[in-house]
Amino acid sequence: MTEPASHAMHDQALQREAAGRWGAAVRISHPADGALEISPNPEVLSEVCGWLFHERGYALATVVAQERAQAWRLLYLFWGGPPAWVRVRIEMPLDRTSLPTIADRVHAADWHEREIEDLFGLSFVGHPRLGDFVLHEEWAEGTNPMRRSFDASRPPAAGSAGEPRWRPGRVVHAAGAFMMPVGPVFSGAAQASHFLLETIGEEVLRTIPRLFYKYRGVEKLAEGRTVDRAVLIAERFTGTSAVAHAWAFCRAVETIAGVTVPRRAELLRAAFAEFERFRHHLAAIAGIVHSTGMTVASSQADLLVEEALRSAGAAVGHRYLFGQVVPGGMYRDWRKDQLDELCRTVESLARRLDTLSRMFRFSSSFLDRLEQVGIVGRGQAEDFGLVGPVARGSGVEADLRTMLPYGSYRELLRVEGHVEQEGDGYARLRVLIAEAQESARLIRKAVARLEPGPVRVEIPAVPGEAIGWCEAPRGATFHWVRLDGDGRVARYRLTTPSFTNWHGFHLAAERFAFQDFPIIMATFGLSTAEGDR
Amino acid sequence: MSKWILRGLATGVKTTRYPRRHDGTPGISPGLPETGTELVFPEAAGAAAAVCPAGALEAEGGRLGADPRRCIHCMRCAWGSHAVPWNGGYEWARWAAESSSAKLAGAFGRSVHLRIVDAGGCDACLSEVTQLNNPYYNMHRLGFFVTPSPRHADVLLVVGPVTTHMRRPLLEAYGAMPGPRRVIAVGSCALTGGLFGPSFTASGGVAEVLPVDVEVPGCPPPPLAILHALLLLTGRGGEAEQVPEPGKGAAR
Numbered sequence: 067m068t069e070p071a072s073h074a075m076h077d078q079a080l081q082r083e084a085a086g087r088w089g090a091a092v093r094i095s096h097p098a099d100g101a102l103e104i105s106p107n108p109e110v111l112s113e114v115c116g117w118l119f120h121e122r123g124y125a126l127a128t129v130v131a132q133e134r135a136q137a138w139r140l141l142y143l144f145w146g147g148p149p150a151w152v153r154v155r156i157e158m159p160l161d162r163t164s165l166p167t168i169a170d171r172v173h174a175a176d177w178h179e180r181e182i183e184d185l186f187g188l189s190f191v192g193h194p195r196l197g198d199f200v201l202h203e204e205w206a207e208g209t210n211p212m213r214r215s216f217d218a219s220r221p222p223a224a225g226s227a228g229e230p231r232w233r234p235g236r237v238v239h240a241a242g243a244f245m246m247p248v249g250p251v252f253s254g255a256a257q258a259s260h261f262l263l264e265t266i267g268e269e270v271l272r273t274i275p276r277l278f279y280k281y282r283g284v285e286k287l288a289e290g291r292t293v294d295r296a297v298l299i300a301e302r303f304t305g306t307s308a309v310a311h312a313w314a315f316c317r318a319v320e321t322i323a324g325v326t327v328p329r330r331a332e333l334l335r336a337a338f339a340e341f342e343r344f345r346h347h348l349a350a351i352a353g354i355v356h357s358t359g360m361t362v363a364s365s366q367a368d369l370l371v372e373e374a375l376r377s378a379g380a381a382v383g384h385r386y387l388f389g390q391v392v393p394g395g396m397y398r399d400w401r402k403d404q405l406d407e408l409c410r411t412v413e414s415l416a417r418r419l420d421t422l423s424r425m426f427r428f429s430s431s432f433l434d435r436l437e438q439v440g441i442v443g444r445g446q447a448e449d450f451g452l453v454g455p456v457a458r459g460s461g462v463e464a465d466l467r468t469m470l471p472y473g474s475y476r477e478l479l480r481v482e483g484h485v486e487q488e489g490d491g492y493a494r495l496r497v498l499i500a501e502a503q504e505s506a507r508l509i510r511k512a513v514a515r516l517e518p519g520p521v522r523v524e525i526p527a528v529p530g531e532a533i534g535w536c537e538a539p540r541g542a543t544f545h546w547v548r549l550d551g552d553g554r555v556a557r558y559r560l561t562t563p564s565f566t567n568w569h570g571f572h573l574a575a576e577r578f579a580f581q582d583f584p585i586i587m588a589t590f591g592l593s594t595a596e597g598d599r
Numbered sequence: 600m601s602k603w604i605l606r607g608l609a610t611g612v613k614t615t616r617y618p619r620r621h622d623g624t625p626g627i628s629p630g631l632p633e634t635g636t637e638l639v640f641p642e643a644a645g646a647a648a649a650v651c652p653a654g655a656l657e658a659e660g661g662r663l664g665a666d667p668r669r670c671i672h673c674m675r676c677a678w679g680s681h682a683v684p685w686n687g688g689y690e691w692a693r694w695a696a697e698s699s700s701a702k703l704a705g706a707f708g709r710s711v712h713l714r715i716v717d718a719g720g721c722d723a724c725l726s727e728v729t730q731l732n733n734p735y736y737n738m739h740r741l742g743f744f745v746t747p748s749p750r751h752a753d754v755l756l757v758v759g760p761v762t763t764h765m766r767r768p769l770l771e772a773y774g775a776m777p778g779p780r781r782v783i784a785v786g787s788c789a790l791t792g793g794l795f796g797p798s799f800t801a802s803g804g805v806a807e808v809l810p811v812d813v814e815v816p817g818c819p820p821p822p823l824a825i826l827h828a829l830l831l832l833t834g835r836g837g838e839a840e841q842v843p844e845p846g847k848g849a850a851r
């Protein structure tokens with residue numbers, strides 16, 4: 067934890083440098099939440115953001131666009147520091163609909179701007195590629211569902227079967243190549259997503275993903291709901307990471323309400339979140355093994371996944387842990403014997419995972435498929451601001467549990483991070499295995515630290531805005547929430563690890579043998595439910 | 600790769616005995632609130648109904664009516680002072696009220712080929728569908744196979760509320776199947792839109808887009824409930840033989 071004195075020092079240093087560089091073109095303030103807020107003139111917006119990202123080592127958490135009563139307000143939230151949070155803020159009259167891009171300097175903002183353009187109708191001057199992104203051809207030109215005037219109760223746009231199919235903005239550029247479409251419906255049980263592979267014979271030159279087939283407008287659907295109802299959405303928009311996203315949402319709400327969650331609830335949240343990571347990583351490992359076509363190893367890995375689901379079902383009633391995390395703490399408490407049983411299962415699963423992974427290590431036909439496949443370099447991972455096991459497989463230690471600790475990770479639980487350097491499929495697999503083992507250890511530790519006490523506090527209905535974050539199984543997630551006077555959701559901005567990492571997926575899917583595509587997909591392990599929202 | 604084979608042999612048989620026998624293994628199903636229960640204190644029915652965020656519970660006199668199709672498994676009626684009676688089973692797939700199709704019997708009854716469409720689900724439903732290939736459930740032993748080719752598919756399994764963008768791919772997948780074809784809607788999203796539909800981006804369930812034959816409630820439905828739907832569709836959906844003490848469903 068940063069000492070208040072040194073915090074102030076860093077704060078002043080940052081402030082001095084910004085003032086020195088841009089003078090009167092930036093205004094700096096210190097809002098009550100402890101962040102440093104910079105309001106630049108639009109002409110220097112990109113420079114200021116670029117400086118934070120490249121020179122001061124800040125990472126981009128999210129970009130929040132808001133159509134307020136009097137003006138547009140855009141917040142670019144950066145984390146790192148100290149100070150931990152820097153907020154760059156732009157206000158402009160409602161009749162202005164364009165502002166400069168920051169994606170020219172901060173590439174991690176690329177997709178945020180494209181999304182805002184699509185959903186709010188704001189355009190970013192200097193952005194190389196705007197248009198067709200979240201909303202596909204089914205939507206009439208000029209439909210901006212996140213605008214306040216948009217009637218979200220109306221039925222969906224009806225796309226007819228006869229409409230033209232999508233073509234990417236840039237077409238084939240190698241002689242003799244052709245475009246091979248894959249998805250959105252697959253031969254097995256696969257999430258909806260669509261890819262165009264530019265192919266010459268057996269070799270794929272590059273991959274153009276088209277996402278948002280599952281766009282459910284989650285941010286809009288949450289508006290107007292009480293926090294007790296909105297948390298159901300946070301939990302269900304990507305059900306394989308329910309605990310993490312419910313937790314991040316609740317943290318934002320609890321910050322606004324100014325309540326402290328009881329210690330027992332914080333430890334239970336951590337125990338369940340680590341269990342979720344453990345089960346998610348087991349499933350991701352099983353997915354990788356499947357993609358290499360090793361039958362026996364696949365069934366071995368599958369058994370672990372189902373046993374993990376069963377142990378959650380047996381301990382708390384829901385196989386995916388729905389219904390646990392609510393604003394103010396946990397919906398209910400659990401007895402020691404129930405949690406001990408969960409720990410025992412985790413321990414035995416962790417041992418069997420260990421046996422399996424030792425067998426992988428000595429299986430050359432398996433390693434051949436994963437090594438040197440789907441490489442993302444460290445520099446690329448940093449530029450794209452990649453997160454989670456994908457980033458950690460490319461040498462970037464990005465883990466919010468250690469870098470921006472929250473809940474029990476602040477003091478009670480110390481996470482041993484794991485980073486690999488090669489950036490290939492095998493590196494990502496090793497990260498998943500090591501992290502699953504670490505999660506198993508953390509679950510036991512969290513349960514061991516439990517002391518009797520309450521697990522929930524009341525949440526008063528107060529207006530305000532705050533960000534909540536969590537290291538979800540696939541990486542950093544940021545939930546920015548604004549509540550109105552009745553304590554209902556006025557704006558919910560949801561940035562997820564899959565959204566962040568899909569942006570960099572094409573880096574790993576360049577120049578590869580066609581049959582490696584499933585392997586690259588599996589080692590990235592992304593979710594379109596989580597990315598599309 | 601003999602070490603893998605040895606490992607496989609050492610693991611032994613894990614497969615469920617369902618549908619011959621009920622499977623009461625803990626954690627195999629979240630269960631569902633019991634329909635039509637008479638409550639001891641009639642007022643309790645109203646309080647329990649008010650706790651449900653999905654409108655799945657309704658108080659009629661002293662009875663509590665539950666509509667499993669709407670249940671999003673928030674578990675709020677499973678625990679605490681509003682807890683309602685809970686059914687720990689999983690044989691809860693039902694023929695859709697509108698379905699005019701007959702059972703897939705005869706030649707199709709033994710070997711049935713499935714095609715799976717994710718029409719905007721949250722991945723949990725899809726994950727439960729995936730478990731059917733898990734050695735624990737091994738649906739192949741009952742003649743159910745996932746087919747890569749739409750031309751060979753008998754059954755379309757759909758998860759998710761059918762987002763605007765998945766409507767056309769879903770219709771195309773259905774259109775590519777030869778007859779007789781059947782549709783199973785899996786999960787509350789696919790049945791009613793669930794928490795996400797009907798809305799400006801999603802329909803109020805698969806039945807708004809395609810004729811649905813069998814429905815599987817749950818958020819998500821456990822693998823055995825989906826298996827039950829397949830058995831129902833192929834005329835093998837009789838009640839399984841009871842074992843003395845099946846799992847109690849939601850942990851208390």
Ligand code: SF4
Nearest residue numbers: 651670671673674676
């Ligand atoms: S578990 Fe189902 S029936 Fe019970 S309150 Fe939640 S949604 Fe309603």
Ligand code: SF4
Nearest residue numbers: 720721724786788818
């Ligand atoms: S029914 Fe529930 S589990 Fe299934 S896709 Fe919808 S939200 Fe997810």
